[in-house]
Amino acid sequence: MKRTVGVLVCLCGLGCGGGGTPTRAVVPPTPTPVPSRPIVLRDGATGSIVDQLAPQLPGSRFSASRAGYLPRTATFRGDDAFLWPQDQGYVTALVYTAPDGKTYGMGRWMKSPVVVGAPDDPRTLAAVQRSVDEVAAAAGIAMTVVPGVGDITVEVDAGAGFPSDRTIAFTRWEEWSGLEMRRVRIVFRSNNDLVDNRKALCGNVLLHELGHALGFFGHSTEGRELMAAFCSRGDNDTFGESEKLALRMMYRYRLPGNLAPDTEPEGTRAVAAAHPLQVE
Numbered sequence: 001m002k003r004t005v006g007v008l009v010c011l012c013g014l015g016c017g018g019g020g021t022p023t024r025a026v027v028p029p030t031p032t033p034v035p036s037r038p039i040v041l042r043d044g045a046t047g048s049i050v051d052q053l054a055p056q057l058p059g060s061r062f063s064a065s066r067a068g069y070l071p072r073t074a075t076f077r078g079d080d081a082f083l084w085p086q087d088q089g090y091v092t093a094l095v096y097t098a099p100d101g102k103t104y105g106m107g108r109w110m111k112s113p114v115v116v117g118a119p120d121d122p123r124t125l126a127a128v129q130r131s132v133d134e135v136a137a138a139a140g141i142a143m144t145v146v147p148g149v150g151d152i153t154v155e156v157d158a159g160a161g162f163p164s165d166r167t168i169a170f171t172r173w174e175e176w177s178g179l180e181m182r183r184v185r186i187v188f189r190s191n192n193d194l195v196d197n198r199k200a201l202c203g204n205v206l207l208h209e210l211g212h213a214l215g216f217f218g219h220s221t222e223g224r225e226l227m228a229a230f231c232s233r234g235d236n237d238t239f240g241e242s243e244k245l246a247l248r249m250m251y252r253y254r255l256p257g258n259l260a261p262d263t264e265p266e267g268t269r270a271v272a273a274a275h276p277l278q279v280e
């Protein structure tokens with residue numbers, strides 16, 4: 001934040017009292033003291049106040065560790081701090097850990113709306129619209145669907161180089177800047193799985209891939225959740241409450257580049273992943 005301090009110039013001309021030579025006094029600006037204030041800690045799910053930290057100056061770093069929340073380290077900007085009320089192992093696996101086993105800074109979209117392109121066929125577009133509406137509501141962001149190419153492009157291409165015979169679809173993060181998502185591809189082997197019809201191998205794979213496209217680099221450690229790595233027809237075909245909460249925390253209270261378990265990088269040295277990443 002940039003604050004401009006106005007320079008007070010006192011032009012003391014005639015009428016300044018005394019009849020001598022008019023003088024012109026320049027009063028140097030008095031720096032406005034920035035008051036330190038307590039940091040109110042709130043629950044990221046409910047918004048209710050959890051605790052508060054001793055007064056600090058805006059611009060300074062703070063750390064807060066409270067039972068039931070991820071340990072938070074960030075720069076104080078005069079705002080309340082919203083703590084992430086989830087298990088550290090769960091969030092680290094789902095949000096930060098890519099299939100190469102490495103943890104990355106949080107990747108997420110900043111632009112609005114996020115445009116999803118899909119094959120120009122009425123049934124396919126309708127199926128994509130349903131899943132996009134669901135993931136957009138879960139994250140609390142605006143998303144639209146168009147035929148063809150989008151920020152996220154969904155396509156069917158059986159020859160796209162699937163990592164294994166058992167892979168139904170994959171998501172590829174192709175372009176980002178400082179871990180802000182710029183371009184993502186979701187590729188299905190078969191249109192049956194894309195539109196989730198009777199011949200689909202597994203429930204709602206598109207919603208699973210859209211979860212990856214919005215920034216879940218990894219998978220849920222809860223076996224039957226939608227973002228679990230393996231699936232069967234009987235599994236959940238919508239996001240679980242934990243998955244929705246993770247998406248909301250990412251999009252409402254955190255920025256791209258946030259580091260596991262819940263640390264805001266200092267300054268602007270958010271590091272971009274150097275290569276495209278891919279997940280099934």
Ligand SMILES: [Zn+2]
Nearest residue numbers: 219229279280
């Ligand atoms: Zn996956």
